[in-house]
Amino acid sequence: MVNPKVQEVRVSGPPIVPPPSPEPSPAGTQSVAPSPIRKFLLERGSSAFSDRAFRWIMLICALSIFAIVALIASELIMRSQLTIAKFGLQFFFKQAWDPVSGDFGALPFIYGTLVSSIVALIIAVPLAVGVAVFLTEMCPKFLRGPLSFLTELLAAIPSVVYGLWAVFILVPLLREDVNPILMKTLGWTGFFAGPNYGIGIMAAGVILAIMILPIISSLTREVMTAVPHTQREAVLALGATRWEMIRMGVLRNARIGIVGSIILGLGRALGETIAVTMVIGNRPEIVKSLLGLGYSMSSVIANEFSEASDDLYLSALIEIGLALFIVTIIVNAIARLLVWAVTRGAPPRVV
Amino acid sequence: MALEQKASRVNHTWRMIANHTATGLAVLSTILVVAPLVAIFVYLLYKGASSLNLAFFTQVPKPVGETGGGMANAIVGSGILLALGSLLGVPVGIAAGIYLAEFGRGGRLANFVRFTADVLNGVPSIVMGISVYSLIVLPEKHFSALSGGVALGIMMIPTITRTTEEMLLMVPNAIREAALGLGVPNWRSVLAITLKTASPGVITGCMLAFARVAGETAPLLFTAFGNQFWSANINQPIAALPLQIYVYALSPYDEWHRLAWAGALVLIVLIVVSVSLVRFVTTRGVLKGAN
Numbered sequence: 001m002v003n004p005k006v007q008e009v010r011v012s013g014p015p016i017v018p019p020p021s022p023e024p025s026p027a028g029t030q031s032v033a034p035s036p037i038r039k040f041l042l043e044r045g046s047s048a049f050s051d052r053a054f055r056w057i058m059l060i061c062a063l064s065i066f067a068i069v070a071l072i073a074s075e076l077i078m079r080s081q082l083t084i085a086k087f088g089l090q091f092f093f094k095q096a097w098d099p100v101s102g103d104f105g106a107l108p109f110i111y112g113t114l115v116s117s118i119v120a121l122i123i124a125v126p127l128a129v130g131v132a133v134f135l136t137e138m139c140p141k142f143l144r145g146p147l148s149f150l151t152e153l154l155a156a157i158p159s160v161v162y163g164l165w166a167v168f169i170l171v172p173l174l175r176e177d178v179n180p181i182l183m184k185t186l187g188w189t190g191f192f193a194g195p196n197y198g199i200g201i202m203a204a205g206v207i208l209a210i211m212i213l214p215i216i217s218s219l220t221r222e223v224m225t226a227v228p229h230t231q232r233e234a235v236l237a238l239g240a241t242r243w244e245m246i247r248m249g250v251l252r253n254a255r256i257g258i259v260g261s262i263i264l265g266l267g268r269a270l271g272e273t274i275a276v277t278m279v280i281g282n283r284p285e286i287v288k289s290l291l292g293l294g295y296s297m298s299s300v301i302a303n304e305f306s307e308a309s310d311d312l313y314l315s316a317l318i319e320i321g322l323a324l325f326i327v328t329i330i331v332n333a334i335a336r337l338l339v340w341a342v343t344r345g346a347p348p349r350v351v
Numbered sequence: 352m353a354l355e356q357k358a359s360r361v362n363h364t365w366r367m368i369a370n371h372t373a374t375g376l377a378v379l380s381t382i383l384v385v386a387p388l389v390a391i392f393v394y395l396l397y398k399g400a401s402s403l404n405l406a407f408f409t410q411v412p413k414p415v416g417e418t419g420g421g422m423a424n425a426i427v428g429s430g431i432l433l434a435l436g437s438l439l440g441v442p443v444g445i446a447a448g449i450y451l452a453e454f455g456r457g458g459r460l461a462n463f464v465r466f467t468a469d470v471l472n473g474v475p476s477i478v479m480g481i482s483v484y485s486l487i488v489l490p491e492k493h494f495s496a497l498s499g500g501v502a503l504g505i506m507m508i509p510t511i512t513r514t515t516e517e518m519l520l521m522v523p524n525a526i527r528e529a530a531l532g533l534g535v536p537n538w539r540s541v542l543a544i545t546l547k548t549a550s551p552g553v554i555t556g557c558m559l560a561f562a563r564v565a566g567e568t569a570p571l572l573f574t575a576f577g578n579q580f581w582s583a584n585i586n587q588p589i590a591a592l593p594l595q596i597y598v599y600a601l602s603p604y605d606e607w608h609r610l611a612w613a614g615a616l617v618l619i620v621l622i623v624v625s626v627s628l629v630r631f632v633t634t635r636g637v638l639k640g641a642n
Binding site for chain 1: 366367369370372373374376377378379380381383384385387388390391394395398442443446447449450451453454455460461463464466467468469470471472473474475476477478479481482484485486505508509512532536537538539541562563565566567568569572573576593596597600601608611612615618619622623626
């Protein structure tokens, strides 16, 4: 903790500098148990009042984060009382979506969200891990900076721009070139049966994959850098090739964190709204074919919320939002715990 | 003996093949990841630049069927929304970060706040939109720029809190002790010494949060709502660049598609320029002085 520069020079072996971790480090204990002089200054000084006030203001701001989450949860629960009372748990297992007669079931939306996210993960995970392996273990130094900047840049592109690009470039590409090949070679499985619209669950999955790639790859890189160098050196010393070193020394040690980053990507994919709404087709049906049209939980809210005329309709949409909220909280909590379990000992990486 | 040697040679070749395949796959996946990025940017430049003109920055949208028109009101609207969001998100976020780094170190409460911030960061933006809708828009009975700003501000808080905390933790304790040793009150030492030393990182964190919400559409759908006309009143619906792009992209008119591409280009340029500008300025000025 003496000089931030020391931390940049990462040498093998345990870090010289005690990591600024949440646990009480030597530096932390100092501020917890102040010296007598500091204690005197804190208590007798003219600033005792303002110090206490300052501390309280900071505390209130920190607690406001709790308040926000609690407010969101309570609003969602309160406003969805109507459907919770009327349909109960059946709401999530019913396929009906009929605003006119007031019959609501969220199953098609849950299906669309899950399947498009799974497609996204199948495409994104191998690529993201490949990029992370390349950038941390293989890349020549002069390429590392620009390439990692480029992948992080993917995260800075707004969702609506991805959607725009998907509507005008990706969808025609899928319709003309990719989907016919998929239908010809894999059509017998039933997952790639026609009709070929271009838009649909497949298109949503592909655009989601592009969007969650940077999240997965940057977190995977973080956990891979957290693996101590001694592990790599030990495997190399046994005569391993570079790939064996990566597989046994790095990936195996980082696997929990990698799983965590994948789950975090899943959380992002589940909640993604605008780009998905623009390409998924927006039809509340369950079809086996990935080329068919679907609907996702977030896109039904985006599309129908402002035209929800009666209270039951509105409450059904808000209950879908509540479900999305709970699922993403659980998914994110699991992911954070997994990532935290691996990177705990390593110094934090500056963005 | 000879057999053993042969076996080991086969084994060796096999391992070499696996090694080279893995390298090849890693390179290939990197290329596959960079490709869509380049494709998006090239298309954006090609489509957007050809439809950008002065009218885009000076005029409001024209009715369907008429050519021309621009998104001037949406650009100004986005600016107002982001200003409102920053007004709420930046102070609260930084203060929460200060609490985590300076007062709550290692405490159970701090760990819990940190965890909640991470959870809040993962809440889908559309859920944020409907929550703010039922919190502010429903009681007030009309859409407003203010509610849009609140939604964006809430989304900025967790990112700013976490980066502020990380940056403050990197400030050497000796600096704090030096300030306290001179008799500086604790609150002044935190604001004028610790926070100032960490300011490049804190500002970068704020810009990251800013860039993230600048392109958000989903939380604005039911809060700011969009507007075809000039409006600077924070109690009225207001236009925003991402909203306008969303509406235009889904419309069936070529003229509106053209404007959507132009809007997307402007949005991206605004985000990238603001982020890299702040990074450039902060790494140049303050960081060098601090070290």
